[in-house]
Amino acid sequence: MSLENKEPAPAPSDFIRDIVAAHVAGQKYPRIHTRFPPEPNGYLHIGHAKSICLNFGIAREFGGVCNLRMDDTNPAKEDVEYVDSIIEDVNWLIAGWADDKLGLKEKGKTPETISGDGKRDFFLPATVGQASRLSPFANETARDRRDACPTLEPFYASDYFDQIYDYAEQLIERGKAFVCDLSPADMEFYRGAPDRPGKDSPFRNRTPEENLDLFRRMRDGEFPDGARTLRAKIDMASPNIWLRDPIIYRIKHAEHHHTGAKWKIYPMYDFAHGLSDYIEGVTHSICTLEFEVHRPLYDWILESLGLPRALPKQYEFARLNLSYTLLSKRKLLQLVEEKIVTGWDDPRMPTICGIRRRGVTAEALRNFAYNIGITKFNGLTDVAVLEHAIREDLNKRALRRLAVLRPLKIVITNFPEGKVEELDAVNNPEDESAGKRKIPFTREIFIERDDFQEVPPPKFFRLKPGGEVRLKYAYIIKCVEVIKNSSGEIIELHCTADLDSKTGGATSSRKVKGTIHWVSAAHALDAEVRLYDRLFTEAEPEKDGRDFKSVLNPRSLEVITAKLEPSLKDAKPELRYQFERIGYFTLDKDSNSPKLIFNRTITLKDTWAKESQKG
Numbered sequence: 001m002s003l004e005n006k007e008p009a010p011a012p013s014d015f016i017r018d019i020v021a022a023h024v025a026g027q028k029y030p031r032i033h034t035r036f037p038p039e040p041n042g043y044l045h046i047g048h049a050k051s052i053c054l055n056f057g058i059a060r061e062f063g064g065v066c067n068l069r070m071d072d073t074n075p076a077k078e079d080v081e082y083v084d085s086i087i088e089d090v091n092w093l094i095a096g097w098a099d100d101k102l103g104l105k106e107k108g109k110t111p112e113t114i115s116g117d118g119k120r121d122f123f124l125p126a127t128v129g130q131a132s133r134l135s136p137f138a139n140e141t142a143r144d145r146r147d148a149c150p151t152l153e154p155f156y157a158s159d160y161f162d163q164i165y166d167y168a169e170q171l172i173e174r175g176k177a178f179v180c181d182l183s184p185a186d187m188e189f190y191r192g193a194p195d196r197p198g199k200d201s202p203f204r205n206r207t208p209e210e211n212l213d214l215f216r217r218m219r220d221g222e223f224p225d226g227a228r229t230l231r232a233k234i235d236m237a238s239p240n241i242w243l244r245d246p247i248i249y250r251i252k253h254a255e256h257h258h259t260g261a262k263w264k265i266y267p268m269y270d271f272a273h274g275l276s277d278y279i280e281g282v283t284h285s286i287c288t289l290e291f292e293v294h295r296p297l298y299d300w301i302l303e304s305l306g307l308p309r310a311l312p313k314q315y316e317f318a319r320l321n322l323s324y325t326l327l328s329k330r331k332l333l334q335l336v337e338e339k340i341v342t343g344w345d346d347p348r349m350p351t352i353c354g355i356r357r358r359g360v361t362a363e364a365l366r367n368f369a370y371n372i373g374i375t376k377f378n379g380l381t382d383v384a385v386l387e388h389a390i391r392e393d394l395n396k397r398a399l400r401r402l403a404v405l406r407p408l409k410i411v412i413t414n415f416p417e418g419k420v421e422e423l424d425a426v427n428n429p430e431d432e433s434a435g436k437r438k439i440p441f442t443r444e445i446f447i448e449r450d451d452f453q454e455v456p457p458p459k460f461f462r463l464k465p466g467g468e469v470r471l472k473y474a475y476i477i478k479c480v481e482v483i484k485n486s487s488g489e490i491i492e493l494h495c496t497a498d499l500d501s502k503t504g505g506a507t508s509s510r511k512v513k514g515t516i517h518w519v520s521a522a523h524a525l526d527a528e529v530r531l532y533d534r535l536f537t538e539a540e541p542e543k544d545g546r547d548f549k550s551v552l553n554p555r556s557l558e559v560i561t562a563k564l565e566p567s568l569k570d571a572k573p574e575l576r577y578q579f580e581r582i583g584y585f586t587l588d589k590d591s592n593s594p595k596l597i598f599n600r601t602i603t604l605k606d607t608w609a610k611e612s613q614k615g
């Protein structure tokens with residue numbers, strides 16, 4: 001068994017892929033080039049996974065490339081911790097699937113220095129296939145290379161600050177940008193409202209020479225934060241508020257995590273973004289719907305510069321919203337800072353690292369992202385869709401093991417004391433190649449407390465006084481005596497086994513209605529098991545402005561000590577386990593030999609569906 005990624009689901013089709021397919025058919029571009037552009041101001045979440053799968057998926061399906069680019073234009077909120085986590089999470093999600101589509105940056109070179117000679121029409125980041133000149137691992141697979149070089153270098157918008165600055169000067173020279181001295185409050189006032197035109201800034205008609213002089217002095221740090229801005233000169237009466245002379249540069253005396261103390265001014269996102277796309281040779285700049293209203297500005301900036309190469313185009317799709325889940329970096333940060341969860345990678349978090357730690361595989365996450373599709377309409381995806389994708393994936397790959405979460409002891413009175421019988425157990429009925437293992441059977445075993453009821457309801461097919469049940473891979477047993485302590489609690493059951501009822505035995509075909517799991521008491525390993533559940537009790541935690549903290553699920557984490565079959569002492573973090581009849585589990589990174597800690601990734605069945613039917 002390995003977690004090696006197999007072929008993914010067939011390529012989906014949607015309106016963005018239709019557009020790309022038409023461009024490929026019409027040979028509009030030499031190569032399809034997308035990008036995934038996170039701002040490193042938080043950890044990536046499952047919504048970002050949708051965008052990553054879309055952008056890398058398109059590169060994969062249409063023979064293109066996709067750049068991972070840090071959109072790092074705001075030094076105040078960004079941090080290398082986030083940069084590192086983004087690199088790790090993207091790599092994990094696309095490894096073995098689309099990592100050969102990753103635009104690779106030649107160390108020490110930015111697209112600017114490569115394309116700066118003006119002779120090359122396209123900056124084409126090297127892909128693995130063409131990278132022999134760059135990569136010492138050229139003959140190896142993308143996977144080998146990834147293992148050898150686990151942190152691929154992403155692109156940084158901040159690497160283009162010189163070039164973006166230069167474009168700003170060009171806009172000034174073309175009379176399309178001006179330095180404005182309005183205070184933020186005045187600027188707000190002059191902007192107008194969606195139903196009311198704005199007013200021209202009194203600084204709008206400065207000459208290019210004056211603007212250039214002021215802009216250079218802004219760059220050189222002569223003015224304090226907020227004293228001046230550089231604004232695009234578009235149209236203060238435009239119905240689109242983003243076209244009302246938007247700010248494209250602001251003064252910020254702040255150190256940047258990637259460029260250090262070099263800059264005193266920083267480009268605004270809208271200005272840097274389209275230019276970064278252009279600099280990298282991006283053809284399809286795919287983002288979420290909230291950027292639709294920015295698209296005219298995106299186009300205006302690129303068109304106003306008279307750029308020589310083909311311009312990138314922006315396309316928008318609906319972001320992922322998931323029930324029982326918050327997907328806002330700000331809110332996720334709040335969960336972390338207020339210690340509602342243990343960190344960004346708490347397995348209850350919808351972050352990629354949290355989902356990974358919970359035991360979900362990259363393949364399951366990609367299948368989910370593929371199956372939900374890409375549309376233009378905002379909606380709410382049922383978290384059950386994600387859970388279904390996780391179960392389907394784990395059912396295929398998980399090794400079956402026996403584990404008892406809430407133990408009840410059984411003494412099998414007709415089984416000899418001290419005898420250990422090794423029984424065969426199947427590792428994965430979905431995968432014959434996973435083979436078999438031995439599990440020890442002895443006179444004293446544990447079963448699940450729930451699997452015995454003294455006064456059972458009708459149709460209770462598990463163990464009851466005088467009743468019979470089959471022990472998985474072992475014998476049929478009959479409950480002959482219930483032992484209680486002085487306060488009337490059941491502490492132990494005495495049973496007899498039909499010693500001919502094992503596979504191959506004379507009575508093995510005898511029918512009993514129920515089969516339950518068990519572990520040998522003498523051999524069982526104690527392990528901490530973390531039973532994770534949804535973090536919120538309501539599908540829309542923030543519905544009608546409610547505080548999400550009022551609907552936290554008090555049972556989102558339960559920690560118990562379970563009894564595991566002995567083979568689990570060799571459990572590996574990269575493997576997945578099904579504790580039979582219970583759910584899917586994975587070894588947590590907090591495990592520290594000999595202490596075992598398992599996370600429940602997901603229950604076998606959807607327990608929430610039952611709840612909501614009851615309700």
Ligand code: ATP
Nearest residue numbers: 037038039047048050051287288319320321327329
């Ligand atoms: P914020 O702007 O609040 O910092 P963000 O989630 O938009 O947060 P970005 O770093 O800008 O964060 O996102 C990177 C890319 O991921 C963007 O292209 C964005 O459109 C996309 N993205 C973000 N959230 C989602 C989501 N829920 N579903 C799909 N794509 C998303």
Ligand code: MG
Nearest residue numbers: 038039288290
């Ligand atoms: Mg954003």
